[in-house]
Amino acid sequence: MDKKIRIVGVCSSPRRGNTEILLKEALRAAEAAYPEISTEFVGLRAKEIKACYDCKACERRKADSLVEQCVLKDDWAEVVRPLVDPVPNGIILASPVYFSDVNSHMRAFMERCTSLAKPYWFSQIPFSAPDFSRTAAGGLAVGFHRHGGQESAILSILRFCVIMGMVGVGSSDPVHGPVGYYGGAAWEDVTGVSGRESVKEDAWGLFSARVVGRKVARTAIMLAKAPQVPAVSEAYVSPMESYRKEQND
Numbered sequence: 629m630d631k632k633i634r635i636v637g638v639c640s641s642p643r644r645g646n647t648e649i650l651l652k653e654a655l656r657a658a659e660a661a662y663p664e665i666s667t668e669f670v671g672l673r674a675k676e677i678k679a680c681y682d683c684k685a686c687e688r689r690k691a692d693s694l695v696e697q698c699v700l701k702d703d704w705a706e707v708v709r710p711l712v713d714p715v716p717n718g719i720i721l722a723s724p725v726y727f728s729d730v731n732s733h734m735r736a737f738m739e740r741c742t743s744l745a746k747p748y749w750f751s752q753i754p755f756s757a758p759d760f761s762r763t764a765a766g767g768l769a770v771g772f773h774r775h776g777g778q779e780s781a782i783l784s785i786l787r788f789c790v791i792m793g794m795v796g797v798g799s800s801d802p803v804h805g806p807v808g809y810y811g812g813a814a815w816e817d818v819t820g821v822s823g824r825e826s827v828k829e830d831a832w833g834l835f836s837a838r839v840v841g842r843k844v845a846r847t848a849i850m851l852a853k854a855p856q857v858p859a860v861s862e863a864y865v866s867p868m869e870s871y872r873k874e875q876n877d
């Protein structure tokens with residue numbers, strides 16, 4: 629079978645540990661469930677990803693590609709390219725829980741994606757924004773504690789995905805209903821003996837990740853098979869534009 633439906637998983641843990649295990653569980657489940665699915669793993673570990681400075685350079689530059697519109701020199705362009713060139717059918721973002729949210733690596737990765745959306749607002753940019761409207765997206769998180777903020781972290785991921793125009797999915801199994809609720813939620817200290825691989829003891833957490841993998845895969849396949857429906861827009865003048873016009877008249 630020709631594997632035409634591509635899912636990219638991004639793991640933001642700075643170490644090779646529980647989050648990577650959880651993400652790979654989801655990606656494996658996606659491939660096992662549907663023969664047409666192929667998956668790729670992107671690790672942010674040891675990659676330098678600076679926070680967005682809001683310097684606005686991406687609004688003015690004319691670089692060689694959209695991911696190079698951001699002026700910051702680090703590894704972000706390399707790790708984001710699989711999400712843009714070409715746009716995948718599915719995306720799964722996985723983060724360790726830090727202070728009840730995603731870690732700063734994931735946050736910086738997401739912030740920098742603002743440059744990808746700038747073509748919507750600045751017509752002089754010589755590239756189109758990536759069209760994620762047929763991309764299914766899910767989130768995974770691992771915390772030390774059972775209730776350490778996994779849901780907040782996953783919701784941060786889903787908010788980002790929705791803002792970028794993706795089709796966000798949760799983790800709902802046709803037999804069990806909502807398993808991880810918002811996504812794949814797992815914990816490290818399940819047995820009281822924690823370590824980099826102890827998430828392997830969290831059977832329900834691993835199950836919730838597999839559900840996300842299958843859900844993203846199934847939604848990605850459905851979106852890929854759906855007919856092309858043209859986007860309908862309208863001529864819109866923002867209040868700021870009308871104000872400026874008024875001032876100049």
Ligand SMILES: Cc1cc2nc3c(=O)[nH]c(=O)nc-3n(C[C@H](O)[C@H](O)[C@H](O)COP(=O)(O)O)c2cc1C
Pocket residue numbers: 641642643644645646647648724725726727728729770771772773774775776777815816823824
């Ligand atoms: C700076 C920092 C903040 C953390 N905050 C939380 C937290 O709020 N809730 C929680 O359950 N675990 C927290 N943890 C623990 C990690 O989420 C946990 O160890 C996780 O398994 C790490 O994933 P990894 O093995 O993939 O690196 C924190 C860890 C660090 C380093």
